[in-house]
Amino acid sequence: SALVKLVLALVAENRALGAENESLRLENALLRGEIEGLKRALGSGASPYSSNRRKSPPKRPGRKAGEGSFSRRQAPGGSGPVEDAPVDSAVCLSCGGALERVGSELVTTTDLPASAPPPEVRRVRVWICRCETCGRTVRGRHPAVAEGQQGATAHRLGPLVKAAALALHHDFGIPQRKVPAVIESMTGLRVTQGALTQWAEGAAEGKAGEVAECLAAAVRHAPVVNTDDTGWRIGGEQGWLMVFVTRSSTVFRIRRRHRSDEVLEIVPRDYAGVMGTDRGASYDAHAFDGVRQSKCVAHLFRSLDDAMASQPAAAMPVTVWLRDIFERAIALWRDRRDGRIGGDAFAQQASELRAELDHALRPRRLKNRDNCRIVGELAWHNRRGSLLRFLDDPAVEPTNNRAERALRPAVIARKVSHCSRNDRGANACATLKTIAVTARQRGIMPQQAILAILKNKDDPFDDSG
Numbered sequence: 001s002a003l004v005k006l007v008l009a010l011v012a013e014n015r016a017l018g019a020e021n022e023s024l025r026l027e028n029a030l031l032r033g034e035i036e037g038l039k040r041a042l043g044s045g046a047s048p049y050s051s052n053r054r055k056s057p058p059k060r061p062g063r064k065a066g067e068g069s070f071s072r073r074q075a076p077g078g079s080g081p082v083e084d085a086p087v088d089s090a091v092c093l094s095c096g097g098a099l100e101r102v103g104s105e106l107v108t109t110t111d112l113p114a115s116a117p118p119p120e121v122r123r124v125r126v127w128i129c130r131c132e133t134c135g136r137t138v139r140g141r142h143p144a145v146a147e148g149q150q151g152a153t154a155h156r157l158g159p160l161v162k163a164a165a166l167a168l169h170h171d172f173g174i175p176q177r178k179v180p181a182v183i184e185s186m187t188g189l190r191v192t193q194g195a196l197t198q199w200a201e202g203a204a205e206g207k208a209g210e211v212a213e214c215l216a217a218a219v220r221h222a223p224v225v226n227t228d229d230t231g232w233r234i235g236g237e238q239g240w241l242m243v244f245v246t247r248s249s250t251v252f253r254i255r256r257r258h259r260s261d262e263v264l265e266i267v268p269r270d271y272a273g274v275m276g277t278d279r280g281a282s283y284d285a286h287a288f289d290g291v292r293q294s295k296c297v298a299h300l301f302r303s304l305d306d307a308m309a310s311q312p313a314a315a316m317p318v319t320v321w322l323r324d325i326f327e328r329a330i331a332l333w334r335d336r337r338d339g340r341i342g343g344d345a346f347a348q349q350a351s352e353l354r355a356e357l358d359h360a361l362r363p364r365r366l367k368n369r370d371n372c373r374i375v376g377e378l379a380w381h382n383r384r385g386s387l388l389r390f391l392d393d394p395a396v397e398p399t400n401n402r403a404e405r406a407l408r409p410a411v412i413a414r415k416v417s418h419c420s421r422n423d424r425g426a427n428a429c430a431t432l433k434t435i436a437v438t439a440r441q442r443g444i445m446p447q448q449a450i451l452a453i454l455k456n457k458d459d460p461f462d463d464s465g
Contacts, residue, residue, distance in 0.1 A: 026317055029324070033316025036308060076110060119189055122158070126150070157189065162199045163451035165191055170200075170429070171436040171446040173413045197425065204428035207453045211460055212434045215249045219266050222246035224395050226276035227267070227283075228403035229258050230411055233419040234426050241430070242266075243406045250406050250437040254426040260285035267291065274393060276400050279303075279381070294389035295381055296400035297326050307370040315368035318375065321360055326387075329353050330398045333390050350391040357382060406437060435460070 091098060127140035139150070149156055165183055168174045174182060180191045204212075219225055225246050232241035232254055240258035244251045244266045255262045260282050267275055269287055276294045277283040283293065304319045311319065332349055335341040341349075361379040366372045381387050390396040410433065420426035435453065436446035442461050452460035 025321070029317035029321040030313075032320040032324070033308070033311075034313050036316065036320065082106070119187060157191065157195070159451055159454040161187070161189060161191070162454055163447045165196055166200060166203070166432060166450050167436065167445075167447035169196065170432040171440070173409050175413075175416050197428075200428040200432055201424055203450070203453060204431035207456055207460075208431050208435055208450075209427075211453060212251065212431045215434060215438060216244075216251045216266055218249060219244050219246055219251055220268055220271065221273075222248075223273045224276065224393075225267060225271075225273060226397075226400050226403035227263065228278065228400055228407055229280070229282075230407050230414075232410075232414065232426070235420070235422050236418075239419070239426065241407070241410055243403050243410075245403045245406050248438075248442065250434065250441055252410075252430040252433045252437070254420065254430045256423075258282055260287040263288075274389060274396050276396065276403070278400055279377070292389065293384065293386045294396045294398075295386045296398075297330060297387075297390075298399040298401065300326060300378070300387075303374060307374055311368060311370060315371055318360070318366065318368070318371045322357075322374070322378070325353060325357050325360060329388055329391060333398055336394065350388075353391070354388055357388065 087099060087101075089099070122144055124142050124145050126142065126145060129138045130136070131138070146156065161183065165179050168179050168182060169176050176193055176196055179196060180193065183189055183191045203209075225244050227242065227244045229240050229242045232239045234254065234256055237256070239254060239256045240262070242253045242255065242258065242262065244253075251266060253262065253265065263282055264287060267288075269290060271291045274292045274294055275283070275288070276296065278296050278299045301323060304323045308316055308319050329350075332341070332346065332353065336346050361375055361382050363379070366375060378387065385392075390398045420429055432450070435449055439446040439449035439461060444461055449460040452462075
């Protein structure tokens with residue numbers, strides 16, 4: 001019938017358009033590859049240093065008009081005498097007219113005191129009694145006196161000093177050998193590196209360790225966790241610093257090896273959320289076959305760019321095509337996050353991107369070795385749904401940048417230290433970094449959280465007082 005003929009004609013036309021679309025896509029990828037090759041040949045890539053040329057005209061520094069809000073910075077609380085700044089002249093210096101006082105403005109200048117206030121010393125007289133029958137000595141008890149605080153250790157520093165010193169090292173990243181000098185210059189109190197180590201290890205094996213374990217247990221039930229790792233020496237030998245970041249907490253672990261067993265300490269086999277990672281072998285172990293993962297797209301870009309750097313122009317269409325797919329996927333994710341695209345339109349475009357990625361990673365013979373390796377590896381991850389997971393779940397981010405940012409301060413500190421001398425010190429370092437970073441993540445000063453731990457409070461992240 002005429003209707004059947006019309007349907008067949010439309011089907012044939014659709015197939016022809018599809019073939020033409022595929023041909024144009026490959027041609028576009030080839031042209032992109034040639035452009036990239038020409039850019040590298042001409043040396044037009046990004047330079048590692050500034051070109052020493054000012055932009056014309058340069059942008060003015062500071063807040064731009066209409067951006068954000070501006071209010072005068074308020075002086076800290078306190079009362080004191082107010083000095084007057086009168087107008088010296090009784091007449092206007094411009095025209096000679098009489099001056100009339102119409103008002104005043106209170107301005108303030110805040111500075112450090114000329115000399116540091118003396119530290120607060122709390123003196124407790126401990127009573128000592130002796131049994132008349134057996135001769136046993138009994139000492140009095142007081143909340144401000146620690147167990148064993150007697151004899152050579154009768155004088156100790158209080159929790160405020162300890163919290164400040166530990167925060168300087170584990171939060172601000174000041175090397176431990178410099179913390180005593182900072183404390184002495186600001187307060188006049190003398191602290192030794194050995195005392196800092198003892199405070200950190202004691203806290204990690206006590207209340208701070210309990211808090212860190214509670215945070216680790218909470219990670220196992222978080223909807224999304226991002227994890228990453230970096231090298232960390234323990235006693236001069238190779239170790240690993242791992243981080244696990246959720247929306248409300250950050251947990252660090254330092255171990256001598258980085259295998260799936262170490263990751264399983266935090267992320268169990270039956271983890272119900274999504275784990276964001278790079279393509280490290282530890283995360284691709286069979287132990288995580290049942291865990292949904294999201295691979296970092298930024299790492300994929302680096303792999304594709306490295307391959308393109310050594311590929312001939314004829315082999316570039318594959319890598320350029322894959323990079324284009326992931327770039328469009330990230331742009332689509334951002335449009336949904338910023339509310340620029342609705343649910344139906346987003347679902348349609350996401351479905352098209354998944355179909356295009358499946359087609360780009362289909363099994364086929366490729367002449368270039370890098371293309372064979374990349375397509376084979378990405379196809380395996382794609383079958384597990386780990387490449388475009390961020391299009392399925394709005395809480396999943398396309399990159400693993402959240403975990404990488406959490407590791408950055410530790411990487412900087414590693415450059416000016418010898419990491420950890422032993423396993424006990426490594427545990428103390430990871431525990432206190434967990435407390436400090438989680439406190440900042442929750443809008444609390446790390447020194448305040450450490451002080452609450454030293455005072456044995458139930459919830460160190462409660463800033464209600």
